[in-house]
Amino acid sequence: MIKILSAQQIRALDAYTIQHEPISSIDLMERACRAFVGWFTERFDETQKVAIVCGTGNNGGDGLGIARLLKMWGYPVSVLLIRGGTDTEDFKTNLERLKGKVEVIEIASTDSDLFSRYDIVIDAIFGSGLSRPAEGIQAAIIQQMNQADVIRIAVDIPSGLQTDKLSQGEIFKADFTISFQLPKLAFFLPANHASVGEWCLVDIGLSKAFIKEISSSHFYLTSKYIRRILKPRSKFDHKGTYGHALLIAGSYGKIGAAVLSGRALLHAGVGLLTLHIPQCGYSIVQTSLIEAMVDVDAHEHFLTTLPSLDKYTTVGVGPGLGQDALTIKAFGKLLEDFRKPMVIDADGLNILSANRELLRTVSPGSILTPHPKEFERLVGKWSDDFDRLEKQKALAKQLKSVVVLKGAYTSIASPDGMVYFNSTGNPGMATGGTGDVLTGILTGLLAQGYSSVDAAVTGVYLHGLAGDLAAREKGMISLIASDVIDFLPAAFKKAMA
Numbered sequence: 001m002i003k004i005l006s007a008q009q010i011r012a013l014d015a016y017t018i019q020h021e022p023i024s025s026i027d028l029m030e031r032a033c034r035a036f037v038g039w040f041t042e043r044f045d046e047t048q049k050v051a052i053v054c055g056t057g058n059n060g061g062d063g064l065g066i067a068r069l070l071k072m073w074g075y076p077v078s079v080l081l082i083r084g085g086t087d088t089e090d091f092k093t094n095l096e097r098l099k100g101k102v103e104v105i106e107i108a109s110t111d112s113d114l115f116s117r118y119d120i121v122i123d124a125i126f127g128s129g130l131s132r133p134a135e136g137i138q139a140a141i142i143q144q145m146n147q148a149d150v151i152r153i154a155v156d157i158p159s160g161l162q163t164d165k166l167s168q169g170e171i172f173k174a175d176f177t178i179s180f181q182l183p184k185l186a187f188f189l190p191a192n193h194a195s196v197g198e199w200c201l202v203d204i205g206l207s208k209a210f211i212k213e214i215s216s217s218h219f220y221l222t223s224k225y226i227r228r229i230l231k232p233r234s235k236f237d238h239k240g241t242y243g244h245a246l247l248i249a250g251s252y253g254k255i256g257a258a259v260l261s262g263r264a265l266l267h268a269g270v271g272l273l274t275l276h277i278p279q280c281g282y283s284i285v286q287t288s289l290i291e292a293m294v295d296v297d298a299h300e301h302f303l304t305t306l307p308s309l310d311k312y313t314t315v316g317v318g319p320g321l322g323q324d325a326l327t328i329k330a331f332g333k334l335l336e337d338f339r340k341p342m343v344i345d346a347d348g349l350n351i352l353s354a355n356r357e358l359l360r361t362v363s364p365g366s367i368l369t370p371h372p373k374e375f376e377r378l379v380g381k382w383s384d385d386f387d388r389l390e391k392q393k394a395l396a397k398q399l400k401s402v403v404v405l406k407g408a409y410t411s412i413a414s415p416d417g418m419v420y421f422n423s424t425g426n427p428g429m430a431t432g433g434t435g436d437v438l439t440g441i442l443t444g445l446l447a448q449g450y451s452s453v454d455a456a457v458t459g460v461y462l463h464g465l466a467g468d469l470a471a472r473e474k475g476m477i478s479l480i481a482s483d484v485i486d487f488l489p490a491a492f493k494k495a496m497a
C-alpha cells in the first residue's frame with residue numbers, strides 16, 4: 001500500500017531524507033533528475049526537440065538538471081526560464097552547472113509563439129511548493145503550453161495543480177506526469193484528470209523509514225498489500241469454513257443482475273450461496289447458476305418477503321431489486337432483522353436515499369457501493385471533488401460502515417477515516433452489470449470471514465484486476481460484465497501468486 005502524503009508531509013520527507021541518509025539537497029535533486037531522465041529516454045528518441053520551462057524554485061531546479069542530462073544524452077534541448085520569486089539554492093547551483101551547455105531563454109512575455117519549434121514541452125515551473133493559483137506571466141505561459149501542438153510532460157506535478165487541495169487558475173495539461181516516489185492526492189480526483197494525464201512514479205530514494213512512520217489517512221492500493229490480506233485455503237477446510245451467503249437481487253426484467261452478482265459471488269470463493277428472487281426468476285437462476293440454491297419470494301415479480309435469516313453469514317442486497325412499496329418494506333425488515341455486516345448496492349442504496357429513516361438501521365460494518373449518482377442521492381450535491389471525498393468519509397463514519405464510491409480510482413472510505421484508492425480497473429468496465437459483479441465479489445469475501453474493510457479493499461482491487469485481464473484479451477469496447485466474472489479466477493490467481 002502506498003501512502004499519499006500532503007504537500008507539507010512531502011516537504012518534511014525531503015528534509016528528513018537529506019538530514020538522515022544523509023544526502024545533500026542538490027544530490028537528492030540530481031537523483032530526481034536522473035529518475036525523470038531514465039523514464040524519458042526509454043520513451044523518446046534524440047530526434048525530439050525538447051523545451052523545458054523552468055521556474056526558480058526546486059521544481060525549476062529539477063528542470064535545469066534534467067536539461068543538462070538530456071543534453072548529455074544527445075537531445076536538442078532549450079530551457080525557457082521564467083524569473084520571479086526567490087531563487088532556491090539548488091536552482092542557482094543547477095543554473096550554474098548548465099552554463100555553456102544548454103541555451104537558456106529568459107521569457108518575460110508571451111507575445112511570441114514560444115513552442116511551435118518543439119516536439120516536447122517539459123513543465124518545471126511549479127512543483128509541490130505551489131502556494132496559490134498561478135497568475136501573470138506564469139499563467140499566460142501555462143496557457144500557451146497547453147495550446148501548443150506538443151507532447152506535454154510535467155515534472156513531479158503539473159504546474160498550477162495543488163497537491164492536496166482544490167486548484168484554481170491556470171493549470172498545465174500534462175499528457176504524462178512523472179511524480180517523485182509518492183502519488184499526490186490530486187491525481188485521484190476526476191476533475192484533475194485533464195491536468196495529470198497518465199501518471200507514473202519514479203523512485204528517488206526518499207527515506208522509507210520516515211514514510212513508514214508518518215501517519216496518513218489516504219492510501220493507494222498495491223498488489224503486495226492485497227496478497228497479504230488474501231487467505232490461502234487449508235487442507236481440512238470445508239464449505240462451512242467459507243460461509244453461507246444470501247443474495248437478494250433481481251426483479252422482473254432484471255433477473256440478469258441477480259445472475260451476474262450470484263456468479264461473481266460463487267467465483268469469489270463462498271462456501272454456499274442461496275439467492276432469494278421473485279418467482280419469475282426461478283427457472284432462469286436454477287438453470288444458469290446450478291451451484292446455487294434458490295429461495296423464492298411470495299411475489300411473481302419483485303421482493304416482498306424474506307426467508308428465515310438465521311443461517312446466513314452475510315447478505316448481499318440491491319442489484320436489480322426495483323423500488324416497489326412492498327420491496328421497500330421487505331428491505332426495511334431485512335435491515336432490522338439481519339444485524340451482521342452486509343453489502344448494500346443499487347436499489348438498496350436508492351431505497352435508503354428515499355427513506356432516510358432506514359439509514360439508522362444499517363448494520364455497522366456493512367459495505368455500501370454507490371456509483372456517483374447513487375452517492376449524490378445519498379448525500380446531496382458536492383461543490384468539488386474534495387467536498388465529495390469529505391462527504392464520503394462522513395457517511396462512512398455516520399453509518400460505521402465502509403463506503404465504496406465507484407469509478408476510476410474507486411475510493412473506499414472506512415469508518416475510522418481512512419480512504420483507499422484502487423489501482424486497478426479500466427473504462428472498459430463502464431458497462432451495465434459490472435457493479436452487480438462487484439456486489440457479488442464483496443458479499444463472497446464477507447461471507448468468508450474477511451473484515452469489512454479487508455473485503456472492500458480486496459474485492460474492489462480484484463474486480464478491477466479481473467476487468468484489466470479481460471480488457472487485455474477482449475479490448476475495452478467489447479468488454480461486458482460477464483467477461484469480468486470469467487477473468488475473476490485469473491485475478492485471484494495473479495493476486496495470490
Ligand SMILES: NC(=O)C1=CN([C@@H]2O[C@H](COP(=O)(O)OP(=O)(O)OC[C@H]3O[C@@H](n4cnc5c(N)ncnc54)[C@H](O)[C@@H]3O)[C@@H](O)[C@H]2O)[C@@H](O)CC1
Binds near residue numbers: 128
Ligand atoms: N530536496 C527537495 O526538497 C527536493 C525537491 N524536489 C522538487 O522540488 C519541488 C518543490 O520545490 P519548492 O518547494 O522549491 O517549490 P516549487 O518549485 O514548487 O515552487 C517555487 C516557488 O514558487 C513560489 N510560488 C508558489 N506558488 C506560486 C505562484 N502561484 N506564483 C508565483 N510563485 C509561487 C513558492 O513560494 C516557491 O518558492 C518538488 O515538486 C520537486 O520537483 C526534487 O528535486 C526532489 C528533492
Ligand SMILES: Nc1ncnc2c1ncn2[C@@H]1O[C@H](COP(=O)(O)OP(=O)(O)O)[C@@H](O)[C@H]1O
Binds near residue numbers: 431
Ligand atoms: N473508467 C473506469 N475506470 C475504472 N473502473 C470503472 C470505470 N468505469 C466504471 N468502472 C467500474 O465499473 C463498475 C460500474 O458499476 P455500476 O456503475 O454500479 O454499474 P452497474 O450498475 O451497471 O452494475 C464499478 O466498479 C466501477 O468502478
Ligand SMILES: [K+]
Binds near residue numbers: 059
Ligand atoms: K511541474
